[in-house]
Amino acid sequence: MAIMIHRRVIPFAAFLLWAVVAPGVVAAATVVEDVRTWDGPTHTRVVFDLSGSPDHRLFTLDDPARAVIDLRAGRIDPALVEGIRDAGPIQRVRTGRREDGIRVVLDLERTLEAQAFTMSPDETRGHRLVVDLGKAGEKPPLRTAERESTEPFVVAIDAGHGGKDPGAIGAAGTHEKDIVLAVARKLADRVNAVSGLEAVLVRDGDYYVGLRDRTRKAREAGADLFVSLHADAFHDRSVRGSSVFVLSRNGASSEMARMLARRENKAHRIGGVSLSDKDKQVASVLVDLSRAHTVEESLDVADVLLTELDGLGEVHGNNVEQAGFAVLKSLDMPSVLVELAFISNPAEERRLKSSSYQHQLALGLTEGVRSYVATTRPTLALGDSTKEYRVRRGDTLSAIAERHSVSIGALRRVNELGGDTIVAGRTLRIP
Known part of the structure; x- marks a missing residue:
């Protein structure tokens, strides 16, 4: 009973x-x-x-x-x-x-x-x-x-494009490959600062890595999660916002996702590696049979990451998108592709070039990973990556945020501040 x-x-x-x-x-x-x-x-x-x-x-x-x-x-x-x-x-x-x-x-x-x-x-x-x-x-x-x-949760961080493949190019000539590498390095630093998490950079320099080689390197590192970083582009320069994608089994979830998947998957030919080899159909069948569980797990982590990005600025669309990215076709780990912003939008291009904003993106993504790991690995004790700062006379919250490359909103959240007023002598936690 x-x-x-x-x-x-x-x-x-x-x-x-x-x-x-x-x-x-x-x-x-x-x-x-x-x-x-x-x-x-x-x-x-x-x-x-x-x-x-x-x-x-x-x-x-x-x-x-x-x-x-x-x-x-x-x-x-x-x-x-x-x-x-x-x-x-x-x-x-x-x-x-x-x-x-x-x-x-x-x-x-x-x-x-x-x-x-x-x-x-x-x-x-x-x-x-x-x-x-x-x-x-x-x-x-x-x-x-x-x-x-004691076993760390390993996060493979994939900076898209690289080398001969610049990715999207902004109106001011900014290359996507450079932006995503800078954010990837900052994200790795943030992840490694959390006890219980470990970051692995798939690409740590200006060189090209084939799409299949990216997931292969993640597997060899024993990754538990694969995060691929990119900067979006569109012919309409007014379009803006962040997006998070996971693999789709039945096509893309929007026209934007279809266009983006085609553009990203073409990079596979630049490196001299083709997806149309003799084992393609066999591999596709194996993917269809085996990847259902990773799609569901990917949706879980993507939801958390999108929420964190929404706290940093505008997101493009209200939901996680799904598309046929070759780089996400991993059979044994949840995988997401993050479009940090539209590099084709002049205002967002300027933000992406800012070291401070890159730090904010890295912080938000790290917090998303922490939230996901806390749910899926409840027995793993995660450490605290925050630092402390004692407020001095003349300090302002905005100046402290800029000095430590974090957002004012993040400072308010971790210190439970209702506004921007701070008192000299108080100790603030820096995320």
Whole structure:
């Protein structure tokens, strides 16, 4: 029978059922505070946020396929799992009450290997019970609390174009390849400043890298996320704003996305590498069969990045776009393409050339990555990349922001300022 807790008072007798651990021994209940799922390329993960250290047991059953978690002296509001439907191989999640606690049942579409481990509280989260389900007949990757908390999340940063391929060229002669490399380097610095994150630059100089070689280099670096940076262009110079794209399985989501995909994919011929080799159709079939999960994950991170870019300035369109970019055809990692702004717009071209604005873009993208990682890798403790500055007499918020290459809005947010008034002697956090 499902547990109906919600906000009503639990009868005293029922409370004793929850709390009894052994005859004569009463312990505080371990409350399940939240349940989160993540469906990845190699395994599906379920994370239980708990009020205390769990005493648990995990096992699997067949006919029908199920994974069962018993939590001794546990309590849960069934509403936490009611919305979990079709999360990877998990068809639904049910809860039930036992004499010594609760039972959580994951109804599966097929029999899977399962393993569980616990995580102790850190700076951002409390106790956690993590359940991993293997996929495609494989065991889930063996992870321990120590390994999970120390392995960095690797971000491959791809500065588009380069070398003989300048990319788009602004009205003042600014080359896209130079702008995106400058932002990529600043983004790498920001990412590396966060404990738990690690940046890998696909291109760290003015040279050309073939589209397939870009994702290959990311794979060789063990990247968990691929971010390709570009600067947009259009014949109408009044068009402006940032955009975030992910791979589309069924064509582009707008005419702008179609035009942009054609322009970017032509760069593959400049490097002397063709997508039309004899294995193209075989590769396309494999991509169609294997990339669905990475498209969904890519949409998740793209949504977060677009929100951060919207906080820095205007975005082009209200949603994440989808297009057939060759550089995003990676089978084993979420991948996004960020158009930082329209280099064909004279005002945005000037902003893109500004080192201060490049720093702001890098900061916003880093915060987006942090938010995404906090959701998909809940057991990874991320450090704080902020610095501190003591306000001096005569300082203004705008001058401090310019000095540290951050936006005034970012300073207000991290310091919870309602305006621009600051007092000498106060310590500000610099993101």
